[in-house]
Amino acid sequence: MKKFSALSILTEGLSGNKGWKPHWQSVDPKSQYEVVIIGGGGHGLATAYYLAKNHNITNVAVLEKNWIGSGNTGRNTTIVRSNYLLNESSRLYEHSLKLWEGLSKELNYNVMFSQRGVLNLAHSLQEIRDSKRRVFANKLNKIDAEWLDSNSVKKYCKIINTSKDSRYPILGATLQRRAGTARHDAVAWGFARAASNLGVDICENCEVTGLQIEKNKIVSINTTKGNINTKKIGIVVAGHGSVLARMAGIKLPLETHTLQALVSEPIKPILDCVVMSNAVHVYVSQSDKGELVIGAGIDSTNSYQQRGNFSIISGQMGSLLELFPIFSKLKMLRTWGGIVDVSPDASPIIGETPVKGVFFNGGWGTGGFKATPGSGWVFAHTIANNFPHKLADPFSLNRFYKGKLIDEHGAAAVAH
Amino acid sequence: MLFIKCPYCGERDESEFHYGGEADISRPEEPSKLKDIEWGNYLFMKKNTKGIFSEIWSHSSGCRKWFRVDRNTVTNDIIRVYEINK
Ligand SMILES: Cc1cc2nc3c(=O)[nH]c(=O)nc-3n(C[C@H](O)[C@H](O)[C@H](O)COP(=O)(O)OP(=O)(O)OC[C@H]3O[C@@H](n4cnc5c(N)ncnc54)[C@H](O)[C@@H]3O)c2cc1C
Numbered sequence: 001m002k003k004f005s006a007l008s009i010l011t012e013g014l015s016g017n018k019g020w021k022p023h024w025q026s027v028d029p030k031s032q033y034e035v036v037i038i039g040g041g042g043h044g045l046a047t048a049y050y051l052a053k054n055h056n057i058t059n060v061a062v063l064e065k066n067w068i069g070s071g072n073t074g075r076n077t078t079i080v081r082s083n084y085l086l087n088e089s090s091r092l093y094e095h096s097l098k099l100w101e102g103l104s105k106e107l108n109y110n111v112m113f114s115q116r117g118v119l120n121l122a123h124s125l126q127e128i129r130d131s132k133r134r135v136f137a138n139k140l141n142k143i144d145a146e147w148l149d150s151n152s153v154k155k156y157c158k159i160i161n162t163s164k165d166s167r168y169p170i171l172g173a174t175l176q177r178r179a180g181t182a183r184h185d186a187v188a189w190g191f192a193r194a195a196s197n198l199g200v201d202i203c204e205n206c207e208v209t210g211l212q213i214e215k216n217k218i219v220s221i222n223t224t225k226g227n228i229n230t231k232k233i234g235i236v237v238a239g240h241g242s243v244l245a246r247m248a249g250i251k252l253p254l255e256t257h258t259l260q261a262l263v264s265e266p267i268k269p270i271l272d273c274v275v276m277s278n279a280v281h282v283y284v285s286q287s288d289k290g291e292l293v294i295g296a297g298i299d300s301t302n303s304y305q306q307r308g309n310f311s312i313i314s315g316q317m318g319s320l321l322e323l324f325p326i327f328s329k330l331k332m333l334r335t336w337g338g339i340v341d342v343s344p345d346a347s348p349i350i351g352e353t354p355v356k357g358v359f360f361n362g363g364w365g366t367g368g369f370k371a372t373p374g375s376g377w378v379f380a381h382t383i384a385n386n387f388p389h390k391l392a393d394p395f396s397l398n399r400f401y402k403g404k405l406i407d408e409h410g411a412a413a414v415a416h
Numbered sequence: 417m418l419f420i421k422c423p424y425c426g427e428r429d430e431s432e433f434h435y436g437g438e439a440d441i442s443r444p445e446e447p448s449k450l451k452d453i454e455w456g457n458y459l460f461m462k463k464n465t466k467g468i469f470s471e472i473w474s475h476s477s478g479c480r481k482w483f484r485v486d487r488n489t490v491t492n493d494i495i496r497v498y499e500i501n502k
């Protein structure tokens with residue numbers, strides 16, 4: 001693997017950029033692996049990378065039915081933060097945020113992690129109380145968090161409309177300065193390249209079509225590129241979790257929904273932080289290309305279509321203009337959707353399943369991009385040791401039978 | 417946007433309806449006698465079908481009645497709309 005550095009860019013630049021090699025090898029699967037990861041999104045690739053890096057397990061394949069990053073990893077609005085209310089979630093997401101802070105260096109790949117700050121707005125007295133409570137809870141968990149009153153919000157984000165006359169006036173906001181955004185494709189590519197470099201096989205256009213279970217143990221998997229024998233698999237397929245679990249006879253509490261996003265035409269830098277509002281339900285940031293990146297909530301129906309309802313888009317445009325009247329003349333360029341796996345308590349499911357050798361990581365719903373490195377880290381640990389990593393332990397599938405839900409729904413503002 | 421034919425009022429825009437999710441989830445007769453696993457399955461576990469899925473809808477801005485829809489969750493085609501007990 002060629003190491004990226006200022007020097008390599010300079011020498012390549014001077015020699016016509018002819019020496020660059022593909023960042024990873026895309027190969028056909030072998031007939032046997034120690035561990036097979038199903039799903040080549042960020043979470044699957046990160047899992048494979050940490051299996052190799054932290055646990056020295058390199059006889060690993062990642063099977064992706066399309067191209068890597070073609071799922072939600074390449075479709076999300078890239079907000080990364082860790083200011084969750086509950087201890088279990090804030091610890092998991094903070095672990096991930098810490099990994100983000102060193103990720104470009106770790107992978108020798110610029111994931112363009114930008115800690116530009118995330119504002120979560122409060123529009124009512126109840127939201128002020130809930131937000132302050134979250135700030136206190138975050139501080140107790142040693143996560144940076146601040147409460148800003150409406151004047152300070154205006155100072156931090158100059159173009160926001162804090163007029164008292166708007167329908168849902170901005171009464172304040174929480175601010176996490178270490179939160180921000182990253183470049184989604186680069187996260188998939190960076191993990192793929194680093195994993196491939198450690199010996200992991202990245203197999204694209206390879207769809208898993210069946211799981212062979214004998215005596216409650218996984219023995220092999222069927223794919224569109226042949227059968228593979230293995231004793232351990234990790235299912236990390238986001239919206240397709242239920243489909244894969246059914247192949248192994250496992251029940252899951254997940255529902256698949258379309259989540260949409262859109263971008264505006266590119267404009268000069270105008271918004272240097274991320275703004276999220278739960279009450280009017282929209283969030284926005286500006287990409288490095290200059291486009292506003294805008295999102296909101298899921299479409300209501302169960303759906304495996306990567307395309308959603310226009311009513312969601314028109315609703316979020318109304319909300320956006322309420323917060324930023326200055327954007328009223330902007331044209332929107334593209335809209336798209338991803339299919340997200342929503343769990344009953346808006347928290348992920350990570351760990352063992354009732355079938356031996358089958359590990360599951362999903363239910364990240366609308367907010368798993370921020371968890372990519374942390375999720376891979378704890379999932380790799382769980383697979384390698386046949387035992388949940390301590391940060392993942394509370395997120396077991398069992399919690400739905402024990403009544404120990406991690407109910408982040410009301411707690412965590414818009415769940416992205 | 418879906419167009420849904422309410423069995424009572426006829427075809428309307430999706431925005432008049434409220435989605436109720438998976439059909440045929442009936443509350444166990446004697447919940448206190450269930451084991452944790454049975455209770456968890458009833459409360460939380462979902463079919464989440466990729467393909468033709470039976471679901472319930474309510475015409476919340478219309479007649480307010482609940483009814484059933486069979487819809488393809490991949491194509492969004494509505495296959496059948498019918499009264500709840502039929
Ligand atoms: C519009 C939108 C906005 C979002 N915004 C945010 C945000 O701002 N912040 C945030 O933290 N999160 C956000 N999310 C959520 C986030 O994108 C996901 O939680 C996260 O990317 C999930 O990563 P993943 O690797 O598990 O899934 P994916 O990237 O979806 O990867 C799963 C892969 O599995 C593959 N697969 C499926 N079935 C099979 C099979 N049978 N065989 C082989 N491969 C298979 C798929 O092709 C896919 O590539 C957003 C999501 C969407 C859709």
Ligand SMILES: [Zn+2]
Pocket residue numbers: 422423424425426475478479480481
């Ligand atoms: Zn009606």
